[in-house]
Amino acid sequence: MENVTLNTGNQMPLVGFGTFRIQGYEVIYQCLDAALQHGYRSFDTATVYNNEADMGRALKVLLPKHGLTRQDIFITSKLAPKDHGQDAEAAGLRSLAALDCDYLDLYLIHWPGKQGWKREDLRNRESRRQSWESLEKLKQAGSFRAIGVSNYTVDHLKELLAGCQVHPAVLQVEYHPLLVQLDLLHFCQEAGIHLQAYSSLGVGTLVQRDEIKRVAERCRRTPAQVLLRWAVQQGIGVIPKSTSPAHIAENFQLSDFALSAPDVEELSKLHSDTHYCWDPTTVA
Incomplete structure (x- = not known):
């Protein structure tokens, strides 16, 4: 699977393994073992997933098992909304x-907002600024090789870019055929920010849609593979997650086929501004 070059100059795999709602050491171990076996080299977690420690412990065992070192993999984590602002630096070091x-x-x-505050609370802006300054400090210290944001809108990004010292390398957002955020994608492309999608399968609902099944039948692939390829083919990163070894393997097998231009267009026309997860558009 190909890599994307971030604005830091570092390489990031386009396809990573997501770990949202995967908890417990044994489950984490089995999932990461399967992912490494099938070629994944990028792993996504977050403080709120409550699995960072188990993931770190498992990788210590699994990397030598698969003949790999820390330098062979790409690890992403995220600042919890409760830690926005003055607590951000300490939270990053805890991760x-x-x-x-x-x-x-x-x-x-x-x-983009602090946990416990209303979405329209204007203090969110200052909290974001403080958080970003902490991330910049930790990047400067070498703790983080790249920093970025998740669930930011174009307005949030403009605010960040107007005052930051280090530009964000990645924006991670919900992105799939029912939520085609072209304005956001084009803004990121022009600003040199890599857009990475989560919930590419619509929390499992999109694989059941007849329109997607028809494209999958034409490609002789699974609906999940078609949805992931739809993003990757547009230069959008993906981080599918599963606890099934078969699905973990399947979700990575995207590099040996391509969707036709009509297929990409057909899927994109399904856009209905549907969020299956969080909608950040009302956060001040």
Whole structure:
């Protein structure tokens, strides 16, 4: 699977393994073992997933098993919304310690608002600014090789770019055929920010749609593979997650086929502004 070059100059795999709602050491171990076996080299977690420590512990065992070192993989984690603002630096260092790493390849602000504050609370802007300054400091210290954001809108990005010292390398957002955020994608492309999608399968609902099944039948692939390829083919990163070894393998097998231009267009026309996860558009 190909890599994308971030604005830091570092390489990031286009296809990573997501770990949202995967908890417990044994489950984490089995999932990461299967992912490494089938070629994944990028792993995404977050403080709010409550699995950083188990992930770090498992990788210590699994990397030697698969003949790999820390330098062979790309690890992403994220700042919890409760830690926005003055607590961001300490929170970032806690993630680093939990994952038992000398550095993280990427660290993101998970959400543009602070937990416990109303979305329209204007203090969110100052909180974001303080959080970003902390991330910049940790990047300068070598704790993070790249920093970025998640669930930011174009307005949030404009605000960040107007005052930051380090430009965000990645924006991670919900992105799939029912939520085609072209304005956001084009803004990121022009600003040199890599867009990475989560919930590419619409939390499992999109694989059941007849329109997607028809494209999958034409390609002789699964609906999940078609949805992931739809993003990757547009230069959008993906981080599918599963606890099934078969699905983990299947989700990575995207590089030996391509969707036709009509297929990409057909899928994109399904856009209905549907969020299956969080909608950040009303966060001040």
